[in-house]
Amino acid sequence: MEILASRVLFRPADYERSLAFYRDDVGLAVAREYGSGTVFYAGQSLIELAGHGRPSAGAPPFPGALWLQVRDVYATQAELEHRGVAIARAAAEEPWGLHEMHVEDPDGVTLIFVQVPETHPLRRDPRN
Incomplete structure (x- = not known):
């Protein structure tokens, strides 16, 4: 198997609130935006907030x-x-x-x- 890229993907309960937190409060630079999500630079990695596919009810917290x-x-x-x-x-x-x-x-x-x-x-x- 060859891994070409990776990033952490979050499906926040409130996309706009999380977007403001990572972009404005933490100050991460935006790598790209797409219709329903935003990808941030995080050093050698990326963090993606997806505004689609909400977390399942009762889903366990991020481990x-x-x-x-x-x-x-x-x-x-x-x-x-x-x-x-x-x-x-x-x-x-x-x-x-x-x-x-x-x-x-x-x-x-x-x-x-x-x-x-x-x-x-x-x-x-x-x-x-």
Whole structure:
């Protein structure tokens, strides 16, 4: 099998509310819009909000979270607070060495904003 592309697809309960959250509150750039949906750039990935195919009644919540790496999680938190976004968990250094901050989208999906410090193993070249 050859995977040519991938993205996370959400079917929000309220498309317009989620569109405003990702576009205006979080500030993601729009990659493209189509008749009933919007695709956002998210680093090396894409996030698509589909305004069609509403979630099934009683569907389980999104089982995971979005991991979004930023250069400075503390500046990101200040920017989001300035835009009126509620911070679910304030930026802090975790025991595993990453600096993380949590926000929830209108449907309860957790967005984990992560700063990877220069000295963290994720920054090391494993070939050395």
